[in-house]
Amino acid sequence: MTVQSTDTTTRYAEAAIEPDEKVPAIHVWRDFAATPAQLFRAHTDPELYAQWIGPDGVGADITHWDARDGGSWRYTARGTDGREDFETSFHGCFHTVREDRIVQTFTWDGMPDAVSLETMTFEDLGDGRTRLHAFSLCDSFEGRDAWLRSGMEVGVNDGYAAIDRLLAEGAI
Numbered sequence: 001m002t003v004q005s006t007d008t009t010t011r012y013a014e015a016a017i018e019p020d021e022k023v024p025a026i027h028v029w030r031d032f033a034a035t036p037a038q039l040f041r042a043h044t045d046p047e048l049y050a051q052w053i054g055p056d057g058v059g060a061d062i063t064h065w066d067a068r069d070g071g072s073w074r075y076t077a078r079g080t081d082g083r084e085d086f087e088t089s090f091h092g093c094f095h096t097v098r099e100d101r102i103v104q105t106f107t108w109d110g111m112p113d114a115v116s117l118e119t120m121t122f123e124d125l126g127d128g129r130t131r132l133h134a135f136s137l138c139d140s141f142e143g144r145d146a147w148l149r150s151g152m153e154v155g156v157n158d159g160y161a162a163i164d165r166l167l168a169e170g171a172i
Helices: 036-044 046-052 141-149 152-169
Strands: 016-019 025-032 059-065 072-080 085-098 101-108 116-124 130-137
Touching: 016 141, 016 152, 025 141, 025 152, 036 046, 036 101, 036 116, 036 130, 036 152, 046 059, 046 072, 046 152
Parallel strands: none
Antiparallel strands: 016 025, 025 130, 059 072, 072 085, 085 101, 101 116, 116 130
8 A cells, every 4th residue: 555645636525544655554544524623633632532532332441641842641432342342442652732733642451561662743724724643653563453443433533523522513
């Protein structure tokens, strides 16, 4: 696959999820009818974050949230995978937190040695829309490919659709 350019004429109504060919990373692009400030708030306000993160039917219990340079976060996701109930946790550290950019680590407790570094940017497209670009650098190509096979696109697209709903309701 080819990594998308900074072309602002292409629109991403759903998430475009692509592996990077040169490094063990994943790119995610998604456009929203929102300002950069609204998307920043959706990603840094723990009450809002808990309302949209993950696939439909999975709830997030934020157990720690300090969205600032040098801060950290932790949440537990609970739901059902169609067969049985599950509970799993994620945590990380915020390195940079500003309105146009968030840099953070992301770790699933089920694989504590597989830490990814995520850089997320919010680009004002100038037409009432903002492009989110997430670049997640994984610890290995194998780890990255496992993420891509995990069905992550369901959680990403469900979560981003929930942001759309929250924006439409005026909650963000």
